[in-house]
Amino acid sequence: MSRFWIDKISSLKPYVPGEQPTSETLIKLNTNEHALPPADAVLTAVCNISGECLRRYPDPAAVRLRSAIAATESVSPEQVFVGNGSDEVLAHLWFAFLKGRRAQTLDTTYGFYPVWAGAYDADLTEVPVLDDFSVDLDALKNSDAAVVLANPNAPTGRALKRDDIASLVDSNSDRLVVVDEAYFGFGAESSVPLVADHDNLIVTRSLSKSHALAGMRVGYAIAQADLIEGLNRVKDSFNSYPLDAVAQAAATAAIEDRQWLKQASQSVCNIRDAMGAGLEAIGFEVLPSHGNFIFTQHKSLPGKQIFDALRAQDILVRRWDKQRIQNWLRISVGTMSQAERLLVVMREIVSAETG
Ligand SMILES: Cc1ncc(COP(=O)(O)O)c(C=O)c1O
Structure with a gap:
């Protein structure tokens, strides 16, 4: 100290x-x-980075990467935010939407949520999971606090179905629901298709697990454009270039290799x-x-x-x-x-x- x-x-x-x-x-x-x-295409993209590319600042808006994600997820690029790992995306999200506000998460979940709540003075309640580690949806519904859930949950691996997330998002349209899909791709249903009809839902993803890019640090969020704009305002007040040129090229190749x-x-x-x-x-x-x-x-x-x-x-x-x-x-x-x-x-x- x-x-x-x-x-x-x-x-x-x-x-x-x-x-x-x-x-x-x-x-x-x-x-x-x-x-x-990771995919061979990712390693090729990294090897093809030129000195000229490294001499210059990277694209601050990561347009190619955001467009690749948007095309894969059937949303528009304005609905995609990218950051230096989903941890950074989540940190910006706590600052933008939860700072000083009430939020709920689970008592058995990702250990970073209470850290961000503490850093950004959010009032976080930890709702106990049931004995079999499944989520007590009714307990989450009977509150007007924002909800932050990992789906599938970590460390339990249990997942909620998309319909359950939809019922949670519908149960109170005045509070934000954050669905952290860091582990998407391994069998759980994604909530991304719910974004089109819900302005109170934001889904975050990581390329660390699904795309074998933990060392590259790339994550993203998908939500309606006005929520994404809020994240961009935070990013551009913190670091306009969070994703370097190598990470943008590697992540774009990874997303495109379905x-x-x-x-x-x-x-x-x-x-x-x-x-x-x-x-x-x-x-x-x-x-x-x-x-x-x-x-x-x-x-x-x-x-x-x-x-x-x-x-x-x-x-x-x-x-x-x-x-x-x-x-x-x-x-x-x-x-x-x-x-x-x-x-x-x-x-x-x-x-x-x-x-
Ligand atoms: C539930 C959950 N969310 C987010 C993250 C952060 O992932 P990233 O590597 O994209 O920062 C992790 C990492 O283990 C995680 O378990």
């Missing part, structure tokens, strides 16, 4: 992301990166389902997942013990010291050979402890 800090900085409770160890031998299943490398998305998502879902079945066979409870991860607990072994035993075998997964989920592990879907190794080690851990 420095004497030059303003009071607000001392009171911030920053988000702590999952560990990014550099060890080559570690099987890293803790931050939900994609199991596969075939890659389809095949890569299918392969992640297949590995996820095989991993879930393998864990169930040795006594794990596995929640149905619509993300590139699974959320699981063992019927008799404590989560911390399994986490430590995996770590000792060079496998890193994610666990939180939060009362409701302390026994649960979130395991990212890796390659098939990583999933096989995980299952071998899990079997050893379980049989050593349960006999």
